[in-house]
Amino acid sequence: MPIDDVLSELAESRATGALKAGRSGTVYLSRGRVCYVECARTPTVEELLTASGRLTLSGMRTARQTAAATADGGDLLVRRGVLSRGELQLCVLGATLDASFFLFGANVPKPKFREGDRHWLGIHWFFDVPGLFRECHRRRARLDRAWPSAELDSRPVVPVRRIRSQHVVLTALQWEILLNADAETTPAELAKRIGRPAYTTLLAVREMAAAGLLECPEPPPPEKPPDLPKRVAGSAPRAAAGAGGRARSSYPEISGDPTDVNLLIRLRNALEAFQ
Known part of the structure; x- marks a missing residue:
């Protein structure tokens, strides 16, 4: 069942709680509005903070244990000065x-x-649920504009050994991706490694592919047109079938109508008179 349908029903009923999509992720709602989403394919807030060096793993565990009673660990991090x-x-x-981009649209048993x-x-x-759906569609369209194929999304990032141009301009994120690409790590895995959002990492990968900076899968060969039937030497070409399914001759059709016969006789007599 698509998780989008279940989420829309919960939004209409102004539900408060957590919608668990198996191991794929969890959507947290408060009175029908989304307040947080986790997905197995994307870095969480905890992973982003630890990867960026703002918080250590032990500090994160301590914050979670301390906030277990109040369920407001974010406010605790702000009071401790970890972040504003x-x-x-x-x-x-x-x-x-x-x-949301990677979780919504998935079929969950x-x-x-x-x-x-x-x-x-x-x-x-x-977050308004319909607004999140619209944002996911907008992001998908932006990915397709950058590189209209999803094959790179699950393939290891492999930089080319030689570029075609003399100068290349990279963003900070693209530079991080090239430094950490090892020809074995996918864009989603790279995002968790460098502490960057998975979508922006994937968008940067597609943009680099369009610029010719990454190894891309070769396009499939064009389909071979079907072979025409061989003509046997000495055989006459087949006549085309008419509307009734019968073979159509190159000669004019002849009917047994007396009017047509009389007309042909008069034409013959007129031609003979000029000879």
Whole structure:
């Protein structure tokens, strides 16, 4: 069952809790609005903070244990000076949009909704469900404009050994991707390694592919046209079939109508008179 349908129903009923999509991810709602999304394919807020060096793994575990009673670990991180309120909101915004793009649209055998469940970070941003769907469509269209094939999404990132141009301009993210690409890691795995959102990493990979900086799969060969039937030497070409299914001759059709016969006789007599 598509998770989008279940999520739309929960939004209409103004539900509060967690919609678990198996091992793929979890959507947290508050009164019908999405407040956070986790996806197995994208970095979480915790992974983004630890990969960027803002928080250590032990510090993250301590924060989660301390916030277990209040379920507002984000506010705890702000009070401790780990990050500002605006940085926390921006981090939640980016992680939620990132996870929504890869989670929404997936078919989940048995999505389960647990009423009342909350994420340990608490609520620091609200997302309208139809608005999230529109944003996912917009992001998909942007990916297709950059590189209209999804084959690179699951393939290891392999830089080319030689570029065709003399000068190349890279963004900071593209430079990080090239430095960490080892011909074995996919874009999603690279995103978690360097602590970047999976969508922006994937978009950068497609843009580099379009610029000729990455090894790309070769396009499939064009389909071979079907062979024409061989003509046997000495045989006459077949006549085309008419509307009734019978073979159509190159000669004019002859009917037994007396009017047609009389007309032909008069034409013959007129031609003989001029001879």
